[in-house]
Amino acid sequence: MAGMTSSSRPLLNRRLAEFGTTIFAEMSALAVQTGAINLGQGFPDTDGPEEVREAAVRALRDGRGNQYPPGPGVPELRTAIAAHQQRRYGLAYDPDTEVLVTAGATEAIAASLLALLEPGDEVIALEPYYDSYAAGIAMAGGTRVPVTLRPHEGSFRLDLDELRAAVTGRTRLLLLNTPHNPTGTVLTRAELAAIAELAVERDLLVVTDEVYEHLVFDGEHVPLATFPGMRERTVTIGSAGKTFSFTGWKVGWVTATPALVTAVRSAKQFLTYVSAGPFQYAVAEALALPDTYFTAFREDMLAKRDLLAAGLAEAGFGVFRPAGTYFVTTDIRPLGETDGFAFCRALPERAGVVAIPNAVFYDHREEGAPFVRFAFCKQTGVLEEAVKRLRAM
Numbered sequence: 001m002a003g004m005t006s007s008s009r010p011l012l013n014r015r016l017a018e019f020g021t022t023i024f025a026e027m028s029a030l031a032v033q034t035g036a037i038n039l040g041q042g043f044p045d046t047d048g049p050e051e052v053r054e055a056a057v058r059a060l061r062d063g064r065g066n067q068y069p070p071g072p073g074v075p076e077l078r079t080a081i082a083a084h085q086q087r088r089y090g091l092a093y094d095p096d097t098e099v100l101v102t103a104g105a106t107e108a109i110a111a112s113l114l115a116l117l118e119p120g121d122e123v124i125a126l127e128p129y130y131d132s133y134a135a136g137i138a139m140a141g142g143t144r145v146p147v148t149l150r151p152h153e154g155s156f157r158l159d160l161d162e163l164r165a166a167v168t169g170r171t172r173l174l175l176l177n178t179p180h181n182p183t184g185t186v187l188t189r190a191e192l193a194a195i196a197e198l199a200v201e202r203d204l205l206v207v208t209d210e211v212y213e214h215l216v217f218d219g220e221h222v223p224l225a226t227f228p229g230m231r232e233r234t235v236t237i238g239s240a241g242k243t244f245s246f247t248g249w250k251v252g253w254v255t256a257t258p259a260l261v262t263a264v265r266s267a268k269q270f271l272t273y274v275s276a277g278p279f280q281y282a283v284a285e286a287l288a289l290p291d292t293y294f295t296a297f298r299e300d301m302l303a304k305r306d307l308l309a310a311g312l313a314e315a316g317f318g319v320f321r322p323a324g325t326y327f328v329t330t331d332i333r334p335l336g337e338t339d340g341f342a343f344c345r346a347l348p349e350r351a352g353v354v355a356i357p358n359a360v361f362y363d364h365r366e367e368g369a370p371f372v373r374f375a376f377c378k379q380t381g382v383l384e385e386a387v388k389r390l391r392a393m
Contacts, residue, residue: 015138022131023360027344036348037386039308039374040356042181042326046379048245049286049293056249056282065277071269073101073253073280080284081238081253088213089223091231097258100265103275104250105211105239110136111268112207112235112254113175117142121172126158128361128368130181130209137175145171146363149183155320156183156329160194167198173205176224179212182361182373183329184322186219196227205260206230211239211252214294217302218323225255232257235264240283242326243297245377249279301326301376304383308376311387317372326377329358333370340372351393353386 010017024041031038047053059065065074072078078095085091093099102108109132117123119141125133127146137144147163149156174195178187187195199206206224213221225234235256241247254264305321309328313319318331337343340357348354358371376383 015141016135019131019135019138023356027354027356030345030348031354034348034352036352036354037378037382037389038354039376039378039383039386040344040354042242042375042377043247044245044377045382046245049289052244052246052282052286052289055285056279059278059281064281065279067277069274069277069280071274072096072265073099074277074284076284077101077251077253077280077287080287081255084287085223085236085255089226091223091225091255093255094258098255098261100254100261100268101280102252102254102268103272104241105209105237105252106132107250107268107271107275108237108239108252108254108264109133109175109207109209110139111264111271112237113137113140113142113173114271115263115267116140116205116207116235116260117172120170122168122170123173123175124163124166124171125175126177126180127363128182128358129175129177131360133175133177134363142172143170144363148362148364148367149180149185150367151320151331155323156180156185158185158187158191160191163195164198167202167204171202171204173207174199175207175209177209179210179216179221179322179324181212181325182327182356182358184320184325184327186216186221186323188219189222192222192224193227196224196230199233200229203233205233205235207235207237209237211237211242212325213238214243215298215301215326216324217298217305221324235260240286243294244283244286246279246282249276249283251276251279251283304376304378304380307380308374308383308387311383311390312374315387315390315393317390326375328374328376330355330372330374331370332372338370340369344372352389 027040078099082093082095113136117140124145127148239252320329344357356373359365359368362368
């Protein structure tokens with residue numbers, strides 16, 4: 001039989017057996033089939049700054065990056081990343097030894113986990129979590145230990161006592177995401193200080209996914225690496241896609257100590273080796289844009305957050321107003337629903353809108369069953385039409 005070996009052994013190795021077609025592919029296909037507005041997958045429906053796009057075209061025409069770029073990334077981008085970390089957060093990184101360019105944040109996460117974990121090591125992640133976390137831990141042979149963010153007074157919050165209790169003698173690494181996808185939670189300075197104290201006390205490595213750093217609406221973004229004892233044990237991950245609305249370019253990065261960067265690069269070089277040559281030069285220019293760009297970008301997304309959140313509330317959803325990211329998590333129980341999967345699969349036909357069931361981001365599926373995520377990184381007119389359809393549902 002095609003697709004089977006003579007021994008009928010499954011082709012996919014058992015570590016990845018639980019990871020099939022992603023929910024994003026399924027729901028995007030439903031959007032196409034039904035003509036629904038896709039508020040499921042988190043990608044903008046317009047391009048980012050024209051001057052950044054033209055910088056990529058200029059690099060292509062000038063022959064910069066059309067062949068293999070340097071393994072760690074082009075010097076211009078590594079210098080720009082280091083300058084960004086210094087300017088925004090007072091974090092000093094050597095662009096030659098402490099910065100690594102990756103094929104988006106997803107590769108940075110995978111390479112970090114492959115580099116830093118031994119089989120059997122435990123990794124604590126904040127549940128719900130971006131689905132690539134679970135796959136990356138599995139590929140590295142690690143064991144994921146979820147600590148669940150739970151609803152509290154209109155947002156999802158971390159229980160620090162639960163986090164401390166999850167650390168065992170087998171814990172190697174904390175995998176954090178703030179601002180947090182999908183809940184929109186932004187960890188506070190006090191919470192981050194407690195996490196830093198725990199990491200130092202238990203001698204843990206930390207990988208922090210900070211790709212939504214420029215999309216904080218309430219509170220502030222504070223990199224974990226700024227806390228005492230954390231710079232030497234933290235791998236910080238950033239990305240151009242979310243901040244500049246060029247998600248297809250797949251330009252991400254890692255900043256860390258030389259030893260940690262060397263470890264991550266050792267894994268990364270056998271994944272993509274290099275990628276996105278001309279786009280790296282364009283992102284270098286994007287990171288040097290004036291503060292007015294980042295302020296306007298945030299204010300535009302804030303207005304869209306408020307538009308969609310208000311519309312969802314008027315349509316009868318329970319709404320958790322996100323402090324960051326470009327996603328709104330909703331509770332469907334006020335609508336008389338309890339199964340997010342069934343709700344999202346029916347929603348394109350019922351209302352002409354696509355969303356994502358949050359349960360896919362949980363190990364404890366029952367915890368996420370009544371929650372559904374909508375993305376608001378779309379044109380205002382698209383969001384207004386989606387709200388109109390949902391109200392009429």
